[in-house]
Amino acid sequence: MNANTLPGQPHIAYQANTLCMEDVKLADVAAQYGTPVFAYSKAAMLSALAAYQRGFAGRKVQICYAMKANSNLAVLQVFAKAGCGFDIVSGGELARVLAAGGTPDKIIFSGVGKTRAEMQQALELGIGCFNVESEAELEVLNDVALKLGKKAPVSLRVNPNVDPKTHPYISTGLKGNKFGVAHESAVQTYLRAAALPGLAVVGIDCHIGSQITEATPYLDAMDRILDLVTDIEAAGVPIHHIDFGGGLGIDYNGDTPPAADTLWQQLLAKLDARGYGHRQLMIEPGRSLVGNAGVCLSEVVFMKPGEQKNFCIIDAAMNDLPRPAMYQAFHQIVPLTPRAGATTLVDVVGPVCESGDWIGRDRQLNVQAGDTLAVLSAGAYCMSMASNYNTRGRAAEVLIDGHQVHLIRHRETAADTFVGEHLVP
Template structure:
């Protein structure tokens, strides 16, 4: 298509073409007619461009980019990153199963999470994953037992809690001493010495992840200094660390947010790593939201507009089971009509059909809409479908992956039969 485009701010692969909202070269209203609503639509090129910024940042380095798949674990999305050479950061046995289902290399898998079960450890060892990010001293003991019973040695790094404020929402902060994640900074050296004595473990690295939706470089720099100090202290005891894992957490633009570009951020971080004398180590990172967040939109139909004395409501067919971030984090996501009207906008609270007052998608949004119109909730590629539920016995939405002018259904809409299949009546 050669029609003039109107780009949406912060959304290089989402634009209006002759007034119609498109993802890459595919009109969203056509996809809604074909697949119904709510509907998630993702831009493959946006994902690859986001990944390319990290790849530029690490050019010439011994580095492994592991996609943090909790952000979006749909198989069609995982295949994009597997084909691009990424590893994967997993937090459950189920996520490992998804990685293997798309043919990814298990040796590029990092297993994070505070509550790994013995069964999950055994599954990961059998698959041959690259490394366990151990999050407590108790986990060291259990993993050692599981590895010895399997006749293997588990490759490990220990996740450190550096007590650094990521300046983000408290629910997605993970590097403060009041958070559940990682081993306390002042217990790190002793934990490594203990791990090195356990016969079922092979100590290979160190790990740190301080939070999500981080929009400043300073928390990363603060955490890096603390981690490199620990590397020096650990290696002074005779334990060699082959890799340094700095986690992920880089934010995206939801509403005028200005996180540093991935390549610019890593230019700063690598300069500090080199200055400290660790430029020869393998580096690992685990980006999630920054690779998929702005790649996705959720298309929804306006069911009703409901005027009120204090509030006007725009009721759409997407709900908190599809888009949980506003209810969980009071998060902001832009909401735009697919085909704007030429009338006067009114202020609406955009809400879903679920029987909860917390079922809202946006507060006080200026919209000119009527029943039957379609709207797009932007920045819906991360922590939407992966957190979706069947609350109110609602089926999970369909998903489409767009590549240029081609649109592929990567998840069909969930039916009631799908939901009931695993249930049975008692007696």
Template sequence: MLPGSPFLHRDAAGSLHLEALELNELASRFGTPLYVYSRSAMQAAVAAYQRALAGRQHLICYAMKANANLAVLQTFAQAGCGFDIVSGGELARVLAAGGSADKVVFSGVGKTRAEMAQALEAGVRCFNVESIPELAVLDEVARAHGVRAPVSLRVNPDVDPKTHPYISTGLKGNKFGIAHSEALVTYQRAAELQSLHITGIDCHIGSQITEVSPYQDALDRVLDLVEALEAQGLSIHHLDLGGGLGITYTDETPPTPEQLLAPLLARIDARGHSQREIVLEPGRSLVGNAGVMLTEVLFLKPGEQKSFCIVDAGMNDLMRPAMYEATMGIVACQTNTEKAKTAHTWDVVGPVCESGDWLGRDRDLAVAPGDRLAVLSAGAYGMSMASNYNARGRAAEVMVEGDQARLIRERESVSDLYRLEKRWD
């Protein structure tokens, strides 16, 4: 069985499909490297969260750093989602896609004054403040604009999310958030600043989390703070529980949204906080398994120690393996029984001039030059982290729904890469 989306399947002839469309045909039509996303998979992922929160006052804010394509954002806006942003550029994208600023939470440790002003003018729902100096600057900017900035504090609960250290965000040694031990005094400081308005509390402990227990530990620490704050007369309207729910890349078995949220909601109710609005910031779990990256085999290079399957997609197209040593499924778009008899173990590598340019190690594949491969679970942190390293244009993006496919981002040309540059003439 293929990991990831139920919308990904093979037909009787061994051809890999996303929804009703053959991926090999899409590679021929649009070229490679190519990102392909299932709109239905994204809608199903949102619906799972909405069912888990049925009957609750809630807002699902898609963490758009996972995939910020306008058609992706439009899909989530039409499903009723808000957005979790970390830059002024992301806010502009939300608005261009038809999203509402009053459903936007602005996170991030390094908001500039210009970005704060942009967000205040747009009317964002809330700033997730991550340091005491940021509080002071936001108060100044809001005062200059004659408004009060709605804020929650992102509290660092010092909880181990049991994930890769680069995507752990809730430990003492991480740059994110305000230390749990400093949260009370920081909230008191925020309450003294006349151009700020406290609306909630925020917590985010990491990404690709596949267990419920870290969320439960973080929630208890957050609720302890809420109770202490309200004992001092500070009102907290919403609980932002963050995101970070993992997906299946190979053999992971993360909880479903319902399995994650049921015990958390039960704990919230048991401690007397059922009246509070719940805000969530899922990213990867909404888009990760909705997408694949297609690439074509260029050369096969057998060797004494390693054999290399060289493809036309590289680390500039998909950074996760090189950056995180991430393991992602790689399968042929078309299986062939004759080739299967001569399957070989390959390292799947790209054309970028770096030894770290690899997509998968020790993969058993029966392939020949000209065949297409699909890198699975590539809807999150694929195109959003892509670069132009080695003067390589970024891939095209396609979205499918049923038997319809639409180009939602054109492939970059070489001239696109230096369009903003000037010669010394």
């Protein structure tokens, strides 16, 4: 790794005192496309995917990118061309996958609130599998499938009641979470699914949370799911694939998640020891493929000293980078061109009219108005969760591939933000 590479950011480094992504100066990106702007490294995405592919070498595995992390069409295109399937949670995401070149048979449809229209859309296209999350959903999906004269391929998402040791808003596998079928009732629910004529049981699914930084929760969840597979098949319902979800974390601030290939070596060893190593596997990584591939570039608008706090006001805001306001999340913030001299303790904040509009608290920075900052690890759950609050147009996005820069989303204008709205006569 280059000595000037930032921790957790192997494709972002200082070269001659200017921050670069791959072979591109990020200052040039900011100058050409304005700020705020998101830049993504194609090499970083494919490198993250390669770690999974190494871990699964010689196994029957379908990697399905969990596109809610970043759903830009060009990002989806990168993963489609690399052979990935997709994990979707809405009819809109289904349409995006198809627009980006994904194929329906490699799509898994997750989510607790699928509508009849979404079910019909997915069935007519021939998606690979529905991850069903409740008994009520089973009944509705069966009805929709029968009316279409089809059989819906289903996997039940089972809630294993395993603590992922992550933020409560992104924990999904505990009894108090809204996701999945209770572990204790899973066998009976599988028997009901197998009895419904519009459904074809094909697998079992488990997803315990996001930004998981240790292996133990995965190992515990695997044990619980494999116990269930044994019980379900003993009850007469064959399970053709086992889906272990996603959730592997990234390095935001000295976090030390296991590398994807290292994690899966441990998981596959357990799978082999229990006699399930030959099964078809599915996984659904999201953040770990794109999180550290992206940065948000933002200009310093004002420096505002105060009696209790000093503020660095930038032109990116909570509508562009919602994770700090929503999860109290940490993102490293660095200047594109570091200045010599003493730093000042500041809160980095945006221009939105909310006290919760902060990007980083208590940061040591030496910056002036007009400087450009890079908010790191911004490839996941930033633009995909962005809004037009305060009638702010969403940022531009670019994909960097070596020395090439591709504009993959234009900056929204004020007029773009009210397309579809109508004055009354």
